[in-house]
Amino acid sequence: MAVEVLLLVVGLMLAAVVLVGVGDRLRLPWPALMVLLGVAVAAVPGLPDAFELDPELILPLFLPPLLFATAQRTSWALFRARWRSIALLAVALVAVTITAVAGTALALVPGITLTAAVALGAMVAPPDPVAVEAVAGSVRMPRRLLSVLQSEGLFNDATALVVFQTAVLATVQGGELSAPGLVLRFVVGAAAAVALGIVFARAARWVADRVTDATGRSALTLVLPFAVYLAAEELHASGVVAVVVVALQLRSASTVDEAADRIVQRSFWDVVELLVTGVAFGLIGLDLRQVVTAAGPDLPRMLAHAAVVCAVVIGVRALWMTGAWLVVRRSADASAAPRTGREAVVMSWCGMRGLATLALALALPTTTLDGAFPARAELVVIACSVLVVTLIGPGLTLPVLVRALGVQADADTEHAAELAITQRARHAALTRMAAEERSYDLPDEAVAALHERMARLEAVLRGAPATSDERDRFEAVRRGRQLAAKVQADALAAAREEVLAARREPGVDPEAADRVLRRLDLRTVLLD
Structure with a gap:
């Protein structure tokens, strides 16, 4: 069993290396190709079930290093300049999407409760920062658009996770959702995560100053995101925000004498990001098999409902980006986005879901105090369908769309x-x-x-x-x-x-x- 899992991980790493070259030649984002490869491998008859993911390990294993790598490419100054965009996309848009999806689920899914419908909305609402960076980051588009998408992806998981955990707890215990309680929990969790991230960053700097070897200091940056994420989760704070803050804080504290460290760490993190992204997206494809198996003969009906939810998710984002374009086009800030209708179309198409959606879907409990979790199998099918539609579709068509609309990077x-x-x-x-x-x-x-x-x-x-x-x-x-x-x-x-x-x-x-x-x-x- 352990040997099979090890072979799988090594095979996915090798496939990631190969598909990077294939993606460059085909001008397609290679993470989307990794998901397709995972689906193809999962369809092989007789494949053992040892490749199923433990839902509790998906986010702690994959999200911290990939968030850390993405956050290193931005800065505190950029966040201060774009705090309005972050608030509108990472909080307001997530809340609107959760509301729309919950209402749709209540109308379509038999036997679902309000709290379970809200949990579904939280699963599919946030575009995944890893997916957005992996797919959109490889496409030549204006830096304005990519930086806004990166900022959105770094913080929207924090909003969705708070809503999801509260909704699931209310479903299991038979309670009700409280909007003031949700807001309070989000604010307290985010504030605690910011403080924790700053403390860990300062502690890491203190340790790094006493490690004389550049390789050791690079290794510290690999351990740090896992440590701060787990510590934040134990304290019921936002692990996502804590990882982002520690990365930003370390990057802002970089000094002029750290030239060798920056070179080593840049190369080190390029390799880590490539391999971890490859394994994560490959496992997404592999794990879709258990979702299909759990659905059984009701799969066609569930997929029909999932198609409606997918349309709602995509439609809400498109309407939101249209509104953002109407506001931003009059803005004096030249770095704001989207500034044109074409840019609004591209940003609407960049709402890729990924690791977070899969992890939350598979983490749904099977039972409550009153019996089985309402419509659990269908909720998982819908969530995974949104993941596939929003990841594979844009992943394979985004380069063509960017070229067709002429929204390419301004050299x-x-x-x-x-x-x-x-x-x-x-x-x-x-x-x-x-x-x-x-x-x-x-x-x-x-x-x-x-x-x-x-x-x-x-x-x-x-x-x-x-x-x-x-x-x-x-x-x-x-x-x-x-x-x-x-x-x-x-x-x-x-x-x-x-x-x-x-x-x-x-x-x-x-x-x-x-x-x-x-x-x-x-x-x-x-x-x-």
């Missing part, structure tokens, strides 16, 4: 964002170098060598590679002129400090800052 805009940060970094470096040239009595040849090196800084920050001859010359100068190397190191430190400061400012794209910072880090490590 000139992205280049301008990077260029502005590059110019700030270059100015900071040259200012520091000029100041230190006056402080040190450098020989003329050392000054000339410094200016020769720094002349290429702007090109390096834009991504132009250095030639092998240039690297040899840089290394020879480094060995022969230690003072010159010291001045250049200080200049590059000033450039990194300026980029980190820019990353924390409202209106600055964190992704653009990270690209410039990575080139500076690589340059620093190369010359060190």
Whole structure:
């Protein structure tokens, strides 16, 4: 049994690596291909049942590392600038979707109670942050749209989980839902999670400062999301919010002297994210088999009801994004989205459900104090149907839709964002170098060598590679002129400090800052 599970995990990891290449060639998001692969494998006759997921382990195993990886790509400044969008999408839209789905379920599903219908709404309401990042992140669309989708996905699970847990508890114990109680629980849970995330981030910084090995510090970042998620859940706070806060806090506390750490951790987390995402989406496809088995002969009727709920979920999001477009198009904020009807269509289509929906559906209890959980099998079928429709459909068609509507990444805009940060970094470096040239009595040849090196800084920050001859010359100068190397190191430190400061400012794209910072880090490590 254990060997079979191990073989499955290894096989899914290998499949993820292969499908990344296949997805690039076909221009399709590879996570959607992983789900299809999982479904195909699950349909193989005679496959043992050892591959069923324990619902209680789905979120704690997969959500913390993937949330942490996604949250590292954004910043506190971006959240402060977009708090209205986050509130409208991650709270208000989730609440409206829960209400619409609950009303639909009450009208369609025989024997369902109000609290069970609300639980269904909470299962299917939040677009999954992992699914949105995995699918939309691989499609060339404007950074404005992607950053809004990322912000929505990082916080909407917190809203849905509070509603789901309260609704399930009321169903099991025969109680009633209280709107003020739900709001109070959400606010208290979110506040506790924020405090916990800040405490864990500070503790992690304290530990990292005393670990001399870069590999050890990278390993700490892998353990941290699991630790803070589990601690938050034990304290009945939001594990999702706690993980996001700890990632944002650590990223904002990054210093100019951590160039090597940033390079190691970026590569480390790219690998972790790829493998964990592959296993998670593959297991989603595999686990759909038990849903079909549990439905039995009533599956066609359940699927008909599920089709109506899917239409409601998609329709509510489309109407909401249309309203957002009518408001945002008059906004003076150039970074707001959606600004056009085409962008509203793309954002409506990016409401992918994923791990959270599956985990909550399978976590429904089988019994209550009064007997069986109302319409449990049908609720699971409906939830998984919404997952498949909103994930596979957009996953396979989003690249085509983006190209057809002409809502593609504006290369000139992205280049301008990077260029502005590059110019700030270059100015900071040259200012520091000029100041230190006056402080040190450098020989003329050392000054000339410094200016020769720094002349290429702007090109390096834009991504132009250095030639092998240039690297040899840089290394020879480094060995022969230690003072010159010291001045250049200080200049590059000033450039990194300026980029980190820019990353924390409202209106600055964190992704653009990270690209410039990575080139500076690589340059620093190369010359060190």
